[in-house]
Amino acid sequence: GQNIDQPTEMTATEGAIVQINCTYQTSGFNGLFWYQQHAGEAPTFLSYNVLDGLEEKGRFSSFLSRSKGYSYLLLKELQMKDSASYLCAVKDSNYQLIWGAGTKLIIKP
């Protein structure tokens, strides 16, 4: 079966750095997405990786290793507004997105 694993919850301090991991086992691979979802709101796109390596976008970076079935989202200089759930999703061989359950990130002052 297809499976996406990510930690259920993480806590970090304002101003610090946090890394959210995602491991996947899917039928085929056509890219990995990270989305942010604030409580009670819709998911919004953060990043996309299809080749191995690091993609940087401001305070957020995303890394992919296809051979290991592994990705991480790195958030730097954490702000209180970064408190949200972070969803990892993989596009499979049918070009459908398979979603992880999300990681709830709690930022403390």
Added chain:
Amino acid sequence: NAGVTQTPKFRVLKTGQSMTLLCAQDMNHEYMYWYRQDPGMGLRLIHYSVGEGTTAKGEVPDGYNVSRLNKREFSLRLESAAPSQTSVYFCASIHGSGEANEQFFGPGTRLTVL
């Protein structure tokens, strides 16, 4: 541009009642999707459409019917609601199936079935 809109935002149904959730997008996207989101689980695909007049089943299609009314609108119908269908429903759209294309989501419909 309004992006992706959904109606209603909230609804409470009794078991056995029916309702239709409406989704519309103004981005000229070809593909549209209906997901449900439950606590502790990832988004699960109910049905999707790759173009006007087409629909296909996703991971959890039972108990739901969809209709791609035109390029802009995609509806989800519950004919006889059950408590197991209590969930948050999201509509999403995308320009095409290209790998890098991100999905744009509507604000969600929070449905409770008693």
